[in-house]
Amino acid sequence: MSALQLALATASLGGRPVLRDVNLTVAAGELVAVVGPNGAGKSSAIRALGGLLPLTGGHTRLDGADLSTLSPRERAARVAYLPQERRIAWNLPAVEIAALGAPFLAGAEATAAGRAALDELEVGYLADRGVAEMSGGERARVLLARALTTGARALLADEPIAGLDPDAQLMVLDRLKARARNGQAVLVSLHDLGLAARYADRVVVLDDGQVVADAAPLEALTPDVIARVFGLTARWVEGPEGPLLASSRYSDGGGGGVVRPVSSEL
Numbered sequence: 001m002s003a004l005q006l007a008l009a010t011a012s013l014g015g016r017p018v019l020r021d022v023n024l025t026v027a028a029g030e031l032v033a034v035v036g037p038n039g040a041g042k043s044s045a046i047r048a049l050g051g052l053l054p055l056t057g058g059h060t061r062l063d064g065a066d067l068s069t070l071s072p073r074e075r076a077a078r079v080a081y082l083p084q085e086r087r088i089a090w091n092l093p094a095v096e097i098a099a100l101g102a103p104f105l106a107g108a109e110a111t112a113a114g115r116a117a118l119d120e121l122e123v124g125y126l127a128d129r130g131v132a133e134m135s136g137g138e139r140a141r142v143l144l145a146r147a148l149t150t151g152a153r154a155l156l157a158d159e160p161i162a163g164l165d166p167d168a169q170l171m172v173l174d175r176l177k178a179r180a181r182n183g184q185a186v187l188v189s190l191h192d193l194g195l196a197a198r199y200a201d202r203v204v205v206l207d208d209g210q211v212v213a214d215a216a217p218l219e220a221l222t223p224d225v226i227a228r229v230f231g232l233t234a235r236w237v238e239g240p241e242g243p244l245l246a247s248s249r250y251s252d253g254g255g256g257g258v259v260r261p262v263s264s265e266l
């Protein structure tokens with residue numbers, strides 16, 4: 001059974017449809033990457049899975065139960081969410097921000113969980129520093145630590161590697177993959193198609209609120225799909241750690257112009 005599921009989900013924002021009959025599942029033990037151009041509906045799909053965007057049609061299910069039947073407290077205990085927005089209202093120490101992810105634990109336990117999550121993301125040294133006194137990438141890791149602290153069985157992370165340096169990107173994806181291997185259901189949105197191919201068990205391609213492909217990475221991200229959805233000419237090449245994407249814009253001459261490797265390995 002899928003841990004999280006959108007079934008024929010439709011939703012609108014500002015009077016415009018942002019999800020159109022979207023079917024999307026994440027099973028326990030699986031790392032699923034949602035990719036798509038800006039505005040494709042990735043954040044909307046993630047927010048719908050977390051019960052944060054009301055559907056106008058279809059269903060969101062958590063372990064088979066309709067999400068709308070669960071109380072906000074039950075949802076929060078079972079689904080962790082990293083929003084795309086990285087703003088933090090209060091200048092609290094990182095460990096206190098991370099501990100906010102565990103509201104159901106007693107104070108000392110929550111602090112220990114927060115500290116462990118910071119360590120997991122290799123920012124334990126920032127534990128006592130105010131989050132307003134950090135770089136954007138450091139703050140991003142503290143917010144991801146807050147999501148990890150929940151201990152929820154499902155994790156939704158909206159662009160968890162945005163703004164991180166190349167080493168930190170790989171470290172975060174390694175950690176999320178390890179969490180999936182330990183039984184969590186993990187869904188991330190990514191813009192780096194090379195990293196999506198390297199880390200995801202399955203890739204869901206969204207375009208204009210619709211699922212265009214949902215398959216193993218290289219079956220979903222075919223050159224044809226990449227051309228149609230992203231407007232790029234692209235081909236996969238074998239790299240030492242997995243597939244690498246060589247791509248160029250059509251306007252650059254369809255392969256004769258600048259080749260932009262999409263993996264952090266080049």
Ligand SMILES: Nc1ncnc2c1ncn2[C@@H]1O[C@H](COP(=O)(O)OP(=O)(O)OP(=O)(O)O)[C@@H](O)[C@H]1O
Binds near residue numbers: 014036040042045084
């Ligand atoms: N608050 C809002 N009101 C109206 N329309 C919105 C709102 N937020 C997003 N949209 C629109 O909804 C659509 C889907 O947006 P969404 O944020 O889900 O895309 P995304 O794939 O996550 O994009 P990005 O890669 O830029 O983060 C876009 O067309 C966007 O303009």
